[in-house]
Amino acid sequence: MNDIEIEYSIIVDTTANDRMYDHFEFLARVSINAADNLLDGLTQSMNSLKTSPLRNPVYDRPYLPKGKYRYLISCDRYRIVYQIDENGVYIDDIQDCRQSDINNLL
Numbered sequence: 001m002n003d004i005e006i007e008y009s010i011i012v013d014t015t016a017n018d019r020m021y022d023h024f025e026f027l028a029r030v031s032i033n034a035a036d037n038l039l040d041g042l043t044q045s046m047n048s049l050k051t052s053p054l055r056n057p058v059y060d061r062p063y064l065p066k067g068k069y070r071y072l073i074s075c076d077r078y079r080i081v082y083q084i085d086e087n088g089v090y091i092d093d094i095q096d097c098r099q100s101d102i103n104n105l106l
Helices: 014-030 032-048
Strands: 009-012 070-074 078-085 088-096
Touching (some): 009 014, 009 032, 014 088, 032 078
Antiparallel strands (some): 070 078, 078 088
């Protein structure tokens, strides 16, 4: 067994980042603490992908290339959709799971 642990870079797509900003902005109008907790939770989840991105299931949708994407559920209702290559973990979408798939980027 290899004891060397790979640490991946995390790269968040600008469109996914912009969509999440809209969620934070909306939530902050209701509760600043809730918005801060959401940001902390998502940041912690994304940072966990640095060392173990393969632990999460494959994101299979008929319109996506098979096996290309994986996902992680964060803060009980957000799906972080990402892909992995030798250079890093690329977060392509952060989806509110309460919405239908038609509203998602991927």
